Each structure stands twice: as C-alpha cells, then as structure tokens.
Amino acid sequence: MRIGVLGGGQLGRMLALAGVPLGLRFVFEDPAAETPAQLIAEQIVGAYEDQDVHHSLAERVDLVTYEFENVPVAALYHLAEHRPVFPVPQALGIMQDRAKEKRLCEQLAIPVPPFRKVETLDQLRAAAADLGFPLMLKTRYAGYDGRGQRRVDEPAALEPAFSALGGRLLLAEPVVPFARELSLIAVRGRDGVCAAYPLTENHHQDGILRWSRPLTDAGAVEQQTVAETYARRVLEHLGYVGVVTLEFFEVGGVLLVNEMAPRVHNSGHWTIEGAATSQFENHLRAGLGWPLGPTTRRGFSVMMNIIGTEPDVARILAVPGAHLHLYGKDARPHRKLGHVTLVAETAEQLRAQELRLAAGLAASPPLAAATA
Amino acid sequence: MRIGVLGGGQLGRMLALAGVPLGLRFVFEDPAAETPAQLIAEQIVGAYEDQDVHHSLAERVDLVTYEFENVPVAALYHLAEHRPVFPVPQALGIMQDRAKEKRLCEQLAIPVPPFRKVETLDQLRAAAADLGFPLMLKTRYAGYDGRGQRRVDEPAALEPAFSALGGRLLLAEPVVPFARELSLIAVRGRDGVCAAYPLTENHHQDGILRWSRPLTDAGAVEQQTVAETYARRVLEHLGYVGVVTLEFFEVGGVLLVNEMAPRVHNSGHWTIEGAATSQFENHLRAGLGWPLGPTTRRGFSVMMNIIGTEPDVARILAVPGAHLHLYGKDARPHRKLGHVTLVAETAEQLRAQELRLAAGLAASPPLAAATA
Secondary structure: OEEEEEOOOHHHHHHHHHHHHHOOEEEEEEOOOOOOOOOOOEEEEOOOOOHHHHHHHHHHOOEEEEOOOOOOHHHHHHHHOOOOEOOOHHHHHHHOOHHHHHHHHHHOOOOOOOOEEEOOHHHHHHHHHHHOOOEEEEEOOOOOOOOOEEEEOOHHHHHHHHHHOOOOOEEEEEOOOOOEEEEEEEEEOOOOOEEEOOOEEEEEEOOEEEEEEEOOOHHHHHHHHHHHHHHHHHHHHHOOOEEEEEEEEEEOOEEEEEEEEOOOOHHHOOHHHHEOOOHHHHHHHHHHOOOOOOOOEOOEEEEEEEEOOOOOHHHHHOOOOEEEEEOOOOOOOOOEEEEEEEEEOOHHHHHHHHHHHHHHHOOOOOHHHHHO | OEEEEEOOOHHHHHHHHHHHHHOOEEEEEEOOOOOOHHHOOEEEEOOOOOHHHHHHHHHHOOEEEEOOOOOOHHHHHHHHOOOOEOOOHHHHHHHOOHHHHHHHHHHOOOOOOOOEEEOOHHHHHHHHHHHOOOEEEEEOOOOOOOOOEEEEOOHHHHHHHHHHHOOOOEEEEEOOOOOEEEEEEEEEOOOOOEEEOOOEEEEEEOOEEEEEEEOOOHHHHHHHHHHHHHHHHHHHHHOOOEEEEEEEEEEOOEEEEEEEEOOOOHHHOOHHHHEOOOHHHHHHHHHHOOOOOOOOEOOEEEEEEEEOOOOOHHHHHOOOOEEEEEOOOOOOOOOEEEEEEEEEOOHHHHHHHHHHHHHHHOOOOOHHHHHO
C-alpha cells in the first residue's frame, strides 16, 4: 500500500518512519527539493497549486494524507477526485482559518475565547472597543510558531499592528490569562471508533513550543473527559478520519479551544516512546481502516524541542531514557531541528533526568521548576 | 554522518529505521537490487567480492558496519583500509566459521558442546565413534535458518548426510538435549563500556526462529550473570565494538554456547519496543562512539516471526500492544517476512494477548502452553 503525503517536513518523515514497519511505502509532495522526508522516501517536487503534480502523486499512491496545514484546500479536493484523502478536505478548510475553526467550535458548543474578524483598521478599533486590552491580532491563515501574531496593549498600538499584518484576513481576540496550555491528540478510525491520548501540557517561548508533557495527575481525569468530549464532537461532525489536535487554554479550570490542527502535532511527539501506539502510527491505521492501537501512556515522559542550533548528540544520549529525533535540517535561528523524548518508569526518575537533559540542550526555563 | 552497511536485509532496514532519527544517513551494499533496505535508503548493487564496489561505498560513507554474516571477511579488511569498520573484521572471520568460534570459546573458558572438524567421510566416522549418536553434521560456513545441517541418528545415515553437505568444511557435534535455547545480545562501546540485554528464550521450528521472549523470572539472575561474563570475555578479547549475539543451549542449568553472531539478531527484535534502547540503536551508538543507552526491559514482551505467508494485518493490529514489522519482502515458503512484538505492562496481560496474537498469525505451538 502506498501513501501520498502533501508536505515533506518532519511530521511527514515521522509518518514514514512509523509506516515503513507496517509495510507501507510513501511518496511525498513538497515545493522544496530538500526536505526531511525525501531523505528516506520518494518525493515529487512541485507547487501545491499545480494540478499536474497532484495527478503525478495520485498515479503513484493508493491513499493521500497531509502533514502541513497551509496547503490550498483546493489541492485536497482535486486529489480527492482521484484517490481517497484523509482527513476529509473540509477539515483542512476549516482548521486552516482561525475564524472558521472558532465558528465550528461555537456551533458544537465547545468554548472558545471571544473573537472578532478584522479586515480593516476600523473593524480592529471596533473589536478593541468590544474586547478591551491587551488583545492579540492574528492572521486567520498561515500562522505557525508564533508568526502572524501581534500583541496589542493600548489603542496607539492598533495601527502599527494592523500595518505589520496588513492586507491579510485577521482576527482579534483578548490575551487569555491562561494557567497553562494543554493539547489533546485524538484520532478517529474509518469505522467511527475514537481514541485520545492523555492531555498534554505545553510550554511555548517566543511563540515556539519548547516542551510537552503528558499529564499524569489524578486531577486531570475530569479535564480529560471534557477534552475528549469536545474532540469527539469535532470528529463526528466532520466525519473525520485520522489524527486531530485540539489546543486549549486552561483558565480557572475551564478549557477553551485556542486552535485545532487536522494532523499529527508537535505536542504528540512524546507518543513515539511514551505511549503504547504513536500518533503517527494511529493516523495511518485510521486512514487505512485498520484497528486503532491503544493510546495509553508507557511510563512518564517529557518531550523537548531542539531549536535553532545543532545539539551535542553525545551529551543528550548520555542521559538514560533520552530518545533523540533529528529531522535532517540545517541549523537556523528559531528552526525546529529535532526533539528529544525522555522516558522514565517513575515521575521521580523523570524529574531527576530532565534537568540533566535540559542542561544538555541548553534549554530554559528549567523544566522541573516550571512543573513543580 | 553516513553509515555504510554490507547487506541490505531486514536487519539493515531496522538499523536504518533506528539510525535515521539520530540524524544518520545510510548507504547499503548488496548483490541484490531488491532488498528490504533499499526501500528506505541508498543502495549500491554489487558482489561482495568486487573491490570497486567497496571503493564506491567507502567514498560515500564515514563508517562501515555489516548486517550479514556471510560476507567474505576479505571485503571487511579491504574496506577497513579506507574507513573504520565495526565490529572488527576479525570477529566476522571467527564467527562465520563454526569451528573457529568454538575454538575461541574454548580458549576463553566458555563452555561449548564437544565437536569435531570433518572434511572427509573417514573423519566423520571417527567423529561419530567419539561423540556417539545422535549427532548433528553442520557446514562450518554459511549456515542459517537450519540450512546446512543434517541430523544423523545411526551409522548407516553418516554417508548420505556427508554426501548431502559434501564438498564443504563440516563440523560434527552431539545433538544437545537442551532444556531450552537462550540468547544474549551484548554490546561494547568504543570506550570499552559493555552492556547486555536480558537473556532471551528462543523457540525454533524446522530450524527457523519462531518466537523469542526476554526472561523475567528471578531465577534467571544467575544465568544472566554467567552469560554476561562470557560475552564480556569475547568482546574484550576481540576489542569488539557494536552488538554481538551469543546463542546458548541450556542443559541441566548450564549454558553452553551454540553459536555467536557479530551483529544484531532476530532474537533481539523485541528490544525495539520492549527495551529502553533497541539493539539497533545501541549498535549504532557503539560504532559512533556515543554513550550506550540503557538495556533494561520495558514491560513484558514476546516476539513472533512472520514466516512464509503474508499476515492478516488488521487481525494482528487488533491485538492491543502488538507492534507489526514487515520487511517489504515477497512471500515465499520458510521466508522471514516480518515479526510482531507484543508488549504488555504485566506478565498476565501478556499471556492473555499472546494466544490471540498466535491465532492471528496462525502460529504454533501455542505460546502460553510452551511457556507455562
């Protein structure tokens, strides 16, 4: 069975690493020739707008998925005329637009922070009057790793923020005073069976995810149930197949959806070693109509991203339970070059090793402090 | 860092799957164009005797290893003039010859069954007079999966067995009335640090490994110590770097070395999900001079080979904790097409699922029965 994947980044690479042992073969499509995925699989280089490229992909594969949110949704609909595409193209159409995904949440009675769509400076001023300060101004499309966002603290800052993001469809929302950021990786099979991994706490810095840690405290049981209920509503409403990610702000114990992604997610990388089945394998199992694997934790784990500079491999591997994942990318500031998942049998062991790992990665802030 | 690998079989493929996340790239050398490894990595097709092929490999890589025992040892020595080769070529020279590996064991005070070298029918008759019946007649070189072996139960069967294996260097040994077969996967780093995985019980049928299970009983502690002592003697004597496998017959509680392999091994496949670090990753870490990863068990596991016929993938994946590994090979009788490692948190859970898995694989004998 051959799987076509739009996007040849690290998510695609890890999909292939999970799928090859299942007997699958992969063909990637990406506008860039040098990608993390092409080092281990076939790749077609071409623009996502190029129908000939899609034909060429469709001819070579049995099934198509995507690992990148900023693919034109028209490309998916076009591919879907030739080959089954999962997750359903409609999901990408909604989740690549911050306004549409929030509307969907409202429709499904899933709490989201208040927001206003903004296309003009006047609309932004009106939004600020409604929402107050501080607020976040975000592009509706194509934002990632903190790009396409501006924080606005006072009326005088509205115009510069609007100019900086100008010409694009925007959205304004209050700065949410969250206690923490959580995410849920959920998956739905072709038979409608749903499953979800443990809620994961995420820590960002400069808009980029630094570390993720599956919750292990008994107090999280209720939040887990709530989050799974929300995910199930989205999955069933869309007739979704594959992995979906819901990112939450936790405010006063309440979960508000911040955004959703119709794909495997950085905050789920710990599932490779830290769960009974990885998010990558379960995404593929879902798309192929195979039974989903268990999503239970294996031990205690934390995932730390490697950002910007080449890591000291030997120092990382000297930490017992550290699992290194490099993506084959050249170092560049703010770039995700890889990640390390640290796994331990007990929470105490994890705490003892994670400071060592953070030191090896020159990561800050100290994780144990941030978790205590 | 680029790793060259002689042999493009499933062991090479799994080495690459373990090494790609570490940022490594692989180039394989194999006489066959269609191999499990070439589906996910570069491959040079050429005879192991061809020096030009070795030059071409050496030019493309930083370090060379091998995943196949029946490579001419001269190829390794030749490659070693250009690039570091691990494990040391001398190890292959010894372990690809049943007589030399037994001699080495004797030299290092590691118990082996009695044996006689056989080149003529007269020598075979003399060996039978010394060793008695039943005996095994084996080719010294190039035996695997039960090939190159004949059991001889009576004097009249000596000549037919000799003819069947004739023209090759042979070795005769008594049929050892073992209680069980065990193996030890050990590894030595460039810094001389040694580590070993838990002893693994192996069950063969028709000379082919059917299942492997790491020992978990407290009674195995003493045997583990003995086996590790033997492995360390071999590793240190040879100045070995990388993974080595020792296969044992257990007779009356005593471990006798049956054979050794200078490479990762089928009986260590369970380490991918069942140990803190896989045998494949530790082989690479060793060769690269990186710290070895912990070799401790993660939960309880059993590995079952998929032999001869395509498996029912959905049925296998329906068993919770089953991890499928297909090698991308066409089905053919007696051919290892893949394996499944079943992992559980407790021995009871493992027992409950392994019957289901065995049924899914149409494997016999029932494993629980064989273990009880």
